[in-house]
Amino acid sequence: MRVSIRPWQLSDATDIAAIINNKKVQDNLRDGIAYPYSVKDGEDFIASMLNAEEGTVFAFAITADGRVAGSIGAFRQTNIHSRTAEMGYYIGEGYWGMGVCTKAVKLVCRHVFENSDIIRIYAEPFACNAASCRVLEKAGFQYEGTLRSNAVKNGHIIDMRMYSIIKTD
Numbered sequence: 469m470r471v472s473i474r475p476w477q478l479s480d481a482t483d484i485a486a487i488i489n490n491k492k493v494q495d496n497l498r499d500g501i502a503y504p505y506s507v508k509d510g511e512d513f514i515a516s517m518l519n520a521e522e523g524t525v526f527a528f529a530i531t532a533d534g535r536v537a538g539s540i541g542a543f544r545q546t547n548i549h550s551r552t553a554e555m556g557y558y559i560g561e562g563y564w565g566m567g568v569c570t571k572a573v574k575l576v577c578r579h580v581f582e583n584s585d586i587i588r589i590y591a592e593p594f595a596c597n598a599a600s601c602r603v604l605e606k607a608g609f610q611y612e613g614t615l616r617s618n619a620v621k622n623g624h625i626i627d628m629r630m631y632s633i634i635k636t637d
Contacts, residue, residue, distance in 0.1 A: 469532050469533055469566060469567075469568065470532070470533050470534075471530070471531070471532050471537075471567070471568050471571040471572060471575075472530075472531050472575070473528035473529065473530055473531070473540060473572055473575045473576060473579070474528060474529055474531060475518070475528060475529070476514040476517050476518055476527065476528070476529050477514070477529070478511055478514055478515070478518075480510070480514060480529050480536050481507045481508075481510030481511040481513075481514055482507050482510065483510075483535070483536035484505075484510040484513070484514070484529075484536065484539060485505050485506060485507045485509065485510045486560070487536075487537075487538060487539075487558070487559070487560040488501060488503075488505040488509075488510075488558070489503070489504055489505050490560070490561050491503070492561055493558055493560065493561060495621070495622065496558065496593075496594060496597050496600065497558055498556075498619075499621070517541070523544070523584055524543070524544045525541060525542075525543055525544070526541060526542045526543075526553070526576065526579065526580050526583075526584070527539070527540075527541035528540050528541065528572075528576060528579075530557070530559060530568065530569070530572040532563055532566075532568050537559050537560055537562075537563045537568050538557060538558050538559030538560055538563065538568070538569065538572070539557060539558055540555070540556070540557035540569075540572050540573065540576050541555070541556055541557070541576070542554070542555045542576055542577075542580045542586070542589055543555075543556070544584075544586065551585055551586055551587045551588065552586065552587070552588045552589070552590065553580060553586045553588070553589045553590075554589075554590055554591065554592070555573070555576065555577075555589050555590065555591045556591070557569060557572065557573065557576075557603075559572075564599065565599070567606075569600075569603045570603045570606045570607050573603060573604065573607040573609075574607050574608070577589055577607065577608075577633055581635045586635065587634065587635045588632055588633070588634050588635070589609075589632065589633050590612075590630060590631060590632040590633075591604055591609065591630075591631050591632075592615065592618075592628045592629065592630055592631075593628065593629055593631070594619070594621065594626055594627075594628055594629075595614060595626065595627035595628055595629045596626060596627075601629055601631070604631040605631070607633070608633050609631035609632060609633045610631065610632060610633070611629060611630070611631055612630040612631060612632055613629075613630050614627050614628070614629055614630075615627060615628040615629070615630055
């Protein structure tokens with residue numbers, strides 16, 4: 469399967485809405501994403517990514533064999549963390565376990581490190597999301613520790629795990 473990342477297109481809204489309308493996908497994302505998720509929600513998200521400040525938001529559609537499979541982005545932090553970016557991603561359930569997300573994470577890290585002054589990218593998956601933790605490990609991220617009782621998701625207090633990758637010259 470050929471995996472790539474590309475800039476968002478407004479025409480991707482239908483595909484992204486179908487992916488996010490899966491409760492299994494939503495259960496592994498932070499809150500604040502509409503459920504059900506409409507095509508209009510997708511259009512609004514894509515527009516916000518396309519209009520984001522260059523060098524601050526690195527947001528892409530993940531494609532597998534030319535079809536939208538998910539979303540990935542790295543988001544520059546502020547103040548003393550201005551050379552650090554937080555990564556977030558999701559893929560459709562039909563692509564789970566196929567290496568699609570791992571490849572996309574590697575591609576985004578390479579893009580960010582080669583095209584910005586970012587020196588560290590981190591991610592904070594839910595500790596119970598073993599698949600997401602494994603994606604990061606396979607992509608070269610190092611586990612830094614567990615953030616105990618760090619979030620409330622679906623009414624449960626849960627741990628998160630901290631992973632990071634550092635730019636090497």
